[in-house]
Amino acid sequence: MGRPKKFSREDVLSKALPLFWKRGFTNTGLQDLEKATGVNKSGLYAEFKDKGDIFLSSLQHYYKGLKIKGLLTAEPKGWGNIEAFLNAIGEGCSADQSGCFGVNSMREISILPDEAAVLIAENRAELKALLAANVAAEHTAMNPLIAAELLTIFAAGLSIEQNLRRPAAESQAQAATLLSLLKKS
Template sequence: MRTGRPKNFNREEVLDKAIPVFWKHGFSDTTLADLETATGVNRSGLYTEFKDKEDLFLAALKRYLETSGLIDVLAQEPKGWANVESYLRMALSCWPGQKGCFSVSSMRELAVLPDEARAIVARSMTPIKRLLVENIEAAAARGDASFIAEMAMTYFSGISIDQNLVGNATGSRRIENFMGVLREL
């Protein structure tokens, strides 16, 4: 039995190089040529590792969510408002050299995204909401912790998209103002 050429690239490194390409161009406008250039892996190598562009996108999205640090920030002890604020600040840039959040940015293409992409993002929200609730409860908020967590998640998405229009200073000021409101709830 004859085997193919040995793989001469690292899957995680390819995904780390593909994420900014999908982030910049979106799923539908990213071409295989864009991915070849960014990753340094030719078409044949990409198709050997990933069955198609959709498979590569899904793997990149999973990799991003696993390495974004959102869960780590919210799981830090002691729990409380500081973790919630750190989480919101990650909306300004969850990945070096990028603005906003890749998973949020990807959802702007909801109509053309693979169904699995929506499912991956939806599953990622469950532990984030649970940890937000834990942090809000630890902060002894007077309002409903679940509702406040949903507000924070919605704000995270909005500020993440907003980062494409404004700079970090504006985003940072908006987060400080929003945290002032949350602390009063």
């Protein structure tokens, strides 16, 4: 019988996530993960299959704790929810990180584990559906799915720009301009 583990999976993920967020999948090595988590290689491999599994689990951990999409489920649905969502992105997905981990990870999609790519795509589809429901609630002439696609792309762009540490007011002004254009459509 092996020794009992002296770490929790959640603790490992909480420590691995910021490392992947800052350095990306490619530039995060197993030694980096050992140092950040305080768990040696054999302990990590006893809990996770490989670095890809640690990344996938970190991404799942991130999405599970993500509260920003909740802004799009508030009643009544409509432009107000979308504005709150976009403004929250402009303020940063996390006070300690730049941009959103999911969006930042899309830049490495071709080398991520397949399950991570699927998870990112599913999250994007969920976001798009939430945005479409809010646009549809406004009964505009614009197709809600097309508007949701534009808003999803815009939100990803805002998130990437958070890596530049721009003032929230700039992002909020851009969001206000886009919403003004969409409301006229």
